[in-house]
Amino acid sequence: MTSLLTNISAMTALTTLKGINQQLDATSNRVSTGQRVSTASDNAAYWSIATTVRTDNASLSAVKDSLGLGSSAVDTAYNGLNSILSDMQNLRAKLQTALQPGVDRAKVQTEIKAIQDKMKATADSSTSSGQNWLSVDSSASNTSYQATQNVVAGFSRASSGVVTFSKIGVDVNAIKLYDVNASSITTAATAGQVFGTTSLTGTAAFRPADAVVANRGTADFSGTNEVKFNLSLGDGSTAQITLNRANLSSAAADLSRVTTDEFLNAINNQIAADTAATPLAGKVAASLDSAGRLTFTTTATGAGTNAQVTVLNVAATAGNTLIDVGFGAGTPAATDARTGAGTAAGTTTGKGILDTVDAGTTFSLATINIGSLVGTAGDTALQNIITQVEKAIAKVTDAGTKLGASKTQIDGQKTFVDTLMKANDRTIGILVDADIEEESTKLKALQTQQQLAVQALSIANSGSQTVLSLFR
Template identity: 85%
Template structure:
């Protein structure tokens, strides 16, 4: 049936044409933008994930910039340290020259002064992005100073959405050469130590010249042979250590040939097992020093007699009493030997080069005419030579410290560069993730576009044919 009011064929052709046009628009958009998901309506889940990853990449880009600035600051400080290190080596050579008889030390001092000025200028100019890590002002009033400079090295987002940043810290206090501010440095105390007079294996107890080679370097604790001495600490703790066949039984495999290791174990076993009113357990240990001497070390580190340990002979029984283990062979109560550690203290420190050495009264990097600047022009005679040698030693220490500072900066540089490489690779991985989610397959989309354009032309022709049907009906009324 043909109707003048309802053209079903035209309606069907129009619906098909609209559908084709919609698909054609979507495909054209993908071809022109290169994305199959460009808005949330295209695919809400993919669009959301891609947007988050893009945000992460923007943050990583900022981190990469921060690492670049940090790397530049480390490079600047490192180059400054290298230059100063060369100057210190040159200064050491000048000072060593000044030790030679007949050298005009006043002229050498002029060269040293020039080297000091150059080192200070190098440190002052080692600035990157407004940061100077070699010449600082750590005064409390200088709020811009940071003892540790943190470089943003990365960021992470938890499942709850909380963002945290990781840092690479550079210890400025460990690399600074000059500091306007003087700070108090705590000097660690040392424990009390007392040493034997000779190597343990060289004492008569350990038979160094025994006719039997296998006996040499070992002690005979079989029978009635015995060693006895008292240990006293500054806090009043005291105990008598007795080594014989009974007390050595658990430590030695062969009582006739006790090694130095077994001997030490037996002593420390008695110290640990001491249950007297003033026990030594945990307060003193026996060991051998680098020369093989019997050594007793206290754990106390304080002033007065706190860090003190005393070894004293006591009566030993047996026809062949083995008293001599490096602490004398006198009678009981004699040959006492005491070792005392240093107390903790404080010293005034600045940078590596402007801290005044307590021995020489000079600072390696002192500049200008001041009481702290190295001045060898007036050093004469034996005392002058001694002071000059102390100054050379001071410069050697400064070289070691600057070298150590360069090592630390080098390690920080390696860490920063490694993080830069990682961040760069992470950004590329994120780009690939975004591409997988939202990028269009251009080959597929261009093929589809050509097919849709053909379908559009056919749909237009079909709609034209459907609309011409009513015109054919009119011819019936002519």
């Protein structure tokens, strides 16, 4: 039926064209934005989830920045600490040089003062983003000081919407080297320790530069070489330690290449087997310190005589050659006695590792002055200073270990946060991103349909003109 009042075909064609245009607008929007869900009206649930994940990623980005700043601060402190540790080792070498007869200690003090100034300058300049963890001012009036520096490492959102931030704490009090403020701190009792002068594998006995590479770091006890010294505690417990071909045969796999482990085991076995009236068994042990030097440490701690150990070289067995393992073989025995005593627990005025006055002394590493030390009393005082430096080196090494652990934790968290952000990006993409290939194909099809709908509408509109022509 054809009507002049109602053109049903045109109305149908127009409705179809409007539908095609709406689809065409939506598809064009997806192609131009790259998203199939760009507003809440597109898909309320997906839009809400994607918005929350984007917010999480923004927070994670801030966490990543915080970790970057924290990593930079830890790196700065560690590099400064490592540089100062080298200076302290140099300081120890200067002090050991000053023990030699005839050395002008006033001139050595000039070098020591230069090292002290360099260490202080290094600590003062170890600043990152306005933070210095090596040279601090812990005074109550300094409100910017924090004993523990927290680095934001992550966050979590509970089902209730409450956000909790996780943190990595760096104990500045445990690593600070200098502190303007002095406070009363409790000191733990320490053990008695005696150290060799050189890394065990650096002594001539262990052939560090041998032409045969396999010999380096091992000692030859297949001939007449011998290590012999008296080991005693302040309570009178004494044992003579002798290492030669005869008593190493059961401890070493190859007497011509005795390793440091075999050497230490042989010493500790002799200590454990001591059957004297006041035996050393269980009271002292041999080991290598962080510098690789032969070290004897008492089991007991404190200022008592059982926490005082002495090593004294003695003459070699007839027919054998006394060799040096860091305790000065070849020098008169009486001049090579070394004693290390523990200290009692108590309280002291604490500052940083380098400017705290050690218990039983009147100076810190920052104020060491050996220029006026003379005579036997001066030698004893100098040995005590060397012991103090050894303890400080151990503390600084421990501080470096703490910073290294914090750096590892921060770097690991940075990697995790970066991975988490990428995973969130993928989640957002799955929810809201458009398939451009599919949408492009659909766009082309809708453009073709639009053209056909326009033509259909044109044909439908021309139908009434055909009917009117019948009345002409």
